[in-house]
Every structure is written in structure tokens, then in C-alpha cells.
Amino acid sequence: MTKEDDDVRYRRLGRCGLEVSEVALGTWLTHGGDAPADVAIDVTRRAHELGVNLFDTANVYPHGDEGDAERVLGRALAPLARETYIVATKVCAPMGPTPLERGLSRKHIVGQVDGSLRRLGMDYIDLYQCHRFDPDTPVEETASTMTDLVRSGKILYWGVSEWDPAQLHHLVKLCREVGLAIPVSNQLRYSALWRAPEQRALASCADLGVGVLAYSPLADGVLTGKYRPATEPQPGTRAAGPNWQWMAKQYFKSGVLEAAQDFRDVAETAGVSPARLALAWCLRRQAVSGVVVGASRLTQLEDNVLASGTRLDSDVIGKIDDALRPVQMA
Numbered sequence: 001m002t003k004e005d006d007d008v009r010y011r012r013l014g015r016c017g018l019e020v021s022e023v024a025l026g027t028w029l030t031h032g033g034d035a036p037a038d039v040a041i042d043v044t045r046r047a048h049e050l051g052v053n054l055f056d057t058a059n060v061y062p063h064g065d066e067g068d069a070e071r072v073l074g075r076a077l078a079p080l081a082r083e084t085y086i087v088a089t090k091v092c093a094p095m096g097p098t099p100l101e102r103g104l105s106r107k108h109i110v111g112q113v114d115g116s117l118r119r120l121g122m123d124y125i126d127l128y129q130c131h132r133f134d135p136d137t138p139v140e141e142t143a144s145t146m147t148d149l150v151r152s153g154k155i156l157y158w159g160v161s162e163w164d165p166a167q168l169h170h171l172v173k174l175c176r177e178v179g180l181a182i183p184v185s186n187q188l189r190y191s192a193l194w195r196a197p198e199q200r201a202l203a204s205c206a207d208l209g210v211g212v213l214a215y216s217p218l219a220d221g222v223l224t225g226k227y228r229p230a231t232e233p234q235p236g237t238r239a240a241g242p243n244w245q246w247m248a249k250q251y252f253k254s255g256v257l258e259a260a261q262d263f264r265d266v267a268e269t270a271g272v273s274p275a276r277l278a279l280a281w282c283l284r285r286q287a288v289s290g291v292v293v294g295a296s297r298l299t300q301l302e303d304n305v306l307a308s309g310t311r312l313d314s315d316v317i318g319k320i321d322d323a324l325r326p327v328q329m330a
């Protein structure tokens with residue numbers, strides 16, 4: 001393990017001009033959700049102070065259609081110089097019960113961008129992301145709407161999330177051929193436990209020049225080793241709250257928590273926290289521009305930020321593989 005200093009490092013987001021911090025702060029379930037607003041605001045401002053420049057949210061965060069995560073994030077960032085940070089938000093998930101209130105149609109995107117700007121209290125969004133692929137809307141309609149938003153100045157860049165390699169290839173090719181704004185990023189769930197992007201998505205994004213933002217890089221906190229096998233989750237953790245059922249379905253089964261303890265042992269031997277090891281593990285891939293990590297308190301944030309610039313030796317990577325191979329999800 002090597003790390004020269006405590007400074008946060010930056011990487012190019014795909015082939016666009018933005019340099020994003022290797023560690024980005026996410027807001028799902030924390031901002032406007034599980035974390036009290038004053039804590040979420042402190043975490044956000046401390047992140048910025050430490051060099052984090054990318055803040056990720058979505059119109060549906062934290063729990064549906066209220067937009068509270070955008071509101072809390074906007075309050076947190078309001079006193080900071082606008083040119084020093086990047087706000088990324090998303091559109092696609094249902095914001096109401098009718099068919100018009102979801103997806104990637106021109107109508108829904110144009111309405112939602114104004115809603116996000118209002119909640120954030122900003123006059124532009126740096127990175128506007130299609131939260132998922134929408135099979136019911138022609139890609140041309142979505143790409144031309146995003147291009148219009150770029151030209152209007154409401155957004156600066158656009159990206160996608162969880163688009164598969166074929167969908168992304170088609171989109172980028174179309175944008176190049178027709179002269180539309182090219183998407184710069186793809187958010188993918190990626191962690192030492194969840195390795196699906198290693199099959200094709202990371203390589204395909206690298207080929208297309210699309211930056212990868214790896215989300216849930218701690219596997220929702222499981223890779224910190226704080227959930228012990230056959231033990232109730234500690235109060236105040238994600239698994240102890242309303243997300244218990246989802247967490248249990250995903251992780252609390254067949255050896256996952258035991259493997260997370262082995263992962264924790266690898267971190268201890270390497271002399272770093274498990275969270276830092278998990279984030280540095282994602283960042284070892286050059287296709288990954290940054291990890292988008294959540295933090296429900298300041299101590300977590302400060303721990304996570306230390307991952308930037310941490311280089312892993314191959315023997316540590318081998319030990320991580322040995323610990324997690326039996327339970328890897330893909």
C-alpha cells in the first residue's frame with residue numbers, strides 16, 4: 001500500500017474536460033433521509049473542504065418523489081463558490097403515478113430539469129444523468145433533448161447510469177453521427193463484492209471514452225465489516241433502519257458477512273480501514289473516474305476520502321480476491 005500525502009486526487013471524467021475527485025459524495029438515503037439535515041450539510045461542506053468536488057444526487061432521492069436530497073444538497077452547497085464543485089443529478093425514475101411522470105421522454109426530462117434546478121437552488125446542473133435506460137423512448141429523443149439542455153445552459157454535461165454496453169455503444173455512435181452532445185459518464189454499481197461491470201461494462205466505457213462513476217463501492221457499508229454474522233445490526237447503521245429488508249436480501253446470506261470479516265482482516269493487516277481499502281480497490285481500475293460513496297457522519301467521510309491516492313500492492317489485491325471470491329456477486 002502506498003500513499004504519498006493526504007491530498008485528494010482528480011481524474012478526467014471519460015474524455016470530457018471535467019476533472020473529478022477520485023472520491024465523490026453521494027446523497028441517497030442520507031441527505032433528506034437517514035442523516036439529520038445538519039449532519040448531511042456538515043458532511044457535504046467538510047467533503048468540499050477536503051477536496052471532494054463531485055456531489056451526486058437524483059430527483060427521486062432519498063425515498064421516492066419528494067426531492068428532499070436535492071433540497072438538502074442545495075442548502076449545503078449554497079455558500080460555496082459555484083465554480084469549485086460539480087453537481088450531478090438524475091432523471092428517469094417515477095416522480096408520480098402517471099405514465100408522463102417517468103422515463104426519458106422530452107416532456108419528462110424538460111419538466112424534471114426545472115424541478116431539480118428549483119430544489120437545488122441553482123441555475124445550472126453540471127452533470128445530468130439518465131438514471132436508467134428507458135426502453136419505451138427512442139434514444140434519439142433523449143439525446144436530442146439532452147443536447148438542447150446543454151445548448152440552453154441548463155446542464156453542462158450529460159451521462160447515464162446502468163446502461164449496458166450495447167445501449168451505450170448505440171447512443172454514443174448516434175450522437176457522433178448526428179452531431180449531438182455525447183454522454184460523458186456511466187454510473188455503475190461496482191464494488192469488490194459486486195463485480196458485474198468487470199465482465200464487459202468497464203472495458204466498453206473505456207473504449208467509448210465514457211467515464212465510469214462507481215456507486216455503492218462499500219456495498220452499502222457491508223465491506224466495512226461492521227455487520228457481524230448472526231448478530232443484529234448496530235442501531236444507526238443502514239441495515240438497522242427501514243432498509244433492513246433490502247439489505248438482508250442483498251447481503252445477509254450464505255457467507256457474505258463472514259467474507260466481509262475476512263476482508264476486514266486484510267485491511268487490518270495492510271494497516272488501513274476496510275472502507276479505505278474497498279474504495280482504493282475500485283479506484284485501481286483506470287476506467288473508473290471516481291467512486292460515489294455515501295457517508296452518514298463526518299468520521300465516515302474523513303475515512304473514505306483517505307482512499308484517494310492509495311495504491312494497492314498486487315498481494316493485497318490477491319488477498320481481497322481470496323476473501324471475497326466465494327461470495328462475489330455479478
Ligand SMILES: NC(=O)c1ccc[n+]([C@@H]2O[C@H](COP(=O)([O-])OP(=O)(O)OC[C@H]3O[C@@H](n4cnc5c(N)ncnc54)[C@H](OP(=O)(O)O)[C@@H]3O)[C@@H](O)[C@H]2O)c1
Nearest residue numbers: 026027028215216217218219220221237238275293294300
Ligand atoms: N446510479 C444509481 O442508480 C445509484 C444507486 C445507488 C447509489 N447511487 C449513488 O451512490 C452513492 C453511494 O451509494 P450507497 O450509499 O448505496 O453505498 P455505499 O457508498 O456503498 O455505502 C454508504 C453507506 O455505508 C456506510 N458507510 C460509509 N462510509 C463508512 C465508513 N467509513 N465506515 C462505516 N460505514 C460507512 C454509511 O451507512 P450507515 O452509516 O447508515 O450504515 C453510508 O451511508 C449514493 O449516495 C448515490 O449518490 C447511485
